Amino acid sequence: MTTTDAPADALGSTPAAVSVEDLQQIADDVWATFLDAGDVPPPGDDAGTDAETDPETDPGTDAVHSAIAVLGSWEGQVVVECSRTAAERMARQMLMVTDVTPADLDDTVGELVNVVGGNVKSLVPAPSSLGLPVTEAGRWVAGGAAPVCSVHLDWAGHPVTVSVWSAA
Amino acid sequence: MRALVIDDSRAMRMMIGRLLTQQGFEILQAGDGQEALDVLGACEPHELPVLCTVDWNMPVMDGLTFVQSARKRTELRDLTLMMVTTESENHQVVRALAAGAHEYLIKPFTAEAMADKLDLLGLDPSRRVA
Numbered sequence: 626m627t628t629t630d631a632p633a634d635a636l637g638s639t640p641a642a643v644s645v646e647d648l649q650q651i652a653d654d655v656w657a658t659f660l661d662a663g664d665v666p667p668p669g670d671d672a673g674t675d676a677e678t679d680p681e682t683d684p685g686t687d688a689v690h691s692a693i694a695v696l697g698s699w700e701g702q703v704v705v706e707c708s709r710t711a712a713e714r715m716a717r718q719m720l721m722v723t724d725v726t727p728a729d730l731d732d733t734v735g736e737l738v739n740v741v742g743g744n745v746k747s748l749v750p751a752p753s754s755l756g757l758p759v760t761e762a763g764r765w766v767a768g769g770a771a772p773v774c775s776v777h778l779d780w781a782g783h784p785v786t787v788s789v790w791s792a793a
Numbered sequence: 794m795r796a797l798v799i800d801d802s803r804a805m806r807m808m809i810g811r812l813l814t815q816q817g818f819e820i821l822q823a824g825d826g827q828e829a830l831d832v833l834g835a836c837e838p839h840e841l842p843v844l845c846t847v848d849w850n851m852p853v854m855d856g857l858t859f860v861q862s863a864r865k866r867t868e869l870r871d872l873t874l875m876m877v878t879t880e881s882e883n884h885q886v887v888r889a890l891a892a893g894a895h896e897y898l899i900k901p902f903t904a905e906a907m908a909d910k911l912d913l914l915g916l917d918p919s920r921r922v923a
Contacts, residue, residue: 658901659808719804721811729803736802739850740900743879751882755850 643748643789649776651744652787655737656780660715666723668713691734691760693742697753700792701773703742704765705734711783731760741787769793794916795842797821799829799859800877801851805900809846809877812907816917818844825851826859833869841872844916847894849878849885857892864893873914877902 690706707715709730716725716733735758746753770790778785796818798809803824810820821842823829833841845863849856856876863869875896876889886897896910911917 655901658903716804720807732802733804736804739802740879743850743900744881746879747881751884755879757850757852 642750643745643773645774645776647748648745648774648787648789651741652776652778652785655740655744656778656785659737659740660718660780666717666721668717668723688764689730689734689760689762690765691731691738691758692765693735693738693758694756695742695746695749695753696756697749698751699749699753701749702770702790702792703738703745704788704790705738705741705785706765706788707734707780707785708783709762711780711785714781714783734758735760745789794844795819795821795840796844796846797823797829797832797842798846799823799826799851799856800846800848801825802848805848809907812904813844813846815904816908816911826854826856826862828853829859830854830862833863833872838868841869843871844873844875844911844914846875846877846898849876849880849889857889860889860892860894873916875910875914 687709688706689709689712690704692702692704695701695703712730712734713725715737716729717723719733719736720729722729738758739755742755742758746755765788767790770792773789773791775786775788778787794817796813798806798813798820800806800809801824806822810822814820821832823832829845836842847856847859856878860874860876863872863874874894875898876894877898877900879900881899889897896914898906898910908917
């Protein structure tokens with residue numbers, strides 16, 4: 626797993642005391658630990674090929690995101706967003722399965738945002754607690770949340786965005 | 794030796810299970826603290842695991858409540874409890890250890906970190922002399 630060449634972008638002020646560098650370190654550690662190069666079972670017969678489902682050929686319609694709430698003295702959301710193709714590959718690698726069910730996909734992306742969120746939580750003012758991850762199809766819709774920071778990963782050729790948002 | 798992996802994420806149970814299998818453990822799984830107590834309750838004394846890895850944030854029964862419950866049961870007095878969680882603040886570590894957890898491993902963790910913890914606990918089958 627490598628990060629993109631472009632610098633991570635600071636999207637606004639950092640009232641949560643979470644810097645781009647912090648988030649980059651957390652995301653790099655999580656992906657390197659759980660999803661570094663290793664055996665990835667091939668897709669099952671029911672799965673489409675990357676080319677058929679890659680979001681770059683069909684932007685906006687094939688995204689998956691998982692969000693987890695940080696509650697307490699500071700409140701906000703931590704979000705992981707990627708293509709469904711990337712999420713399915715992550716699930717195949719973490720679960721060592723060839724066919725990925727929707728539950729597998731929810732579980733895998735949800736656990737990734739859970740681990741990132743837990744590490745982000747340690748950086749914000751205490752006391753704070755973590756909610757349970759919610760994984761949904763489509764791109765993350767911020768609503769009234771304010772961007773804190775965001776980093777972009779390039780995992781196995783798939784773009785992955787990890788971001789922190791402050792509650793309005 | 795058997796180990797019970799308690800985590801609400803199947804992906805995490807699989808990952809921890811693979812690491813422990815590589816260390817020589819036979820793996821049991823539970824998706825929350827209550828299910829873990831049920832699994833342990835169904836074991837004959839000679840079938841009980843020697844190790845539980847315990848996530849903190851889980852539905853139904855969280856990991857801290859599981860540790861407190863397990864510590865009250867005399868039949869589980871030999872069970873080694875290792876928190877494996879994203880809860881990394883010092884006060885949370887102190888709470889878990891005070892409740893009866895023996896070790897604490899923060900996610901994300903490497904295979905080497907897990908092996909080191911097992912070694913500290915004297916639970917690394919691969920390093921045991923038969």
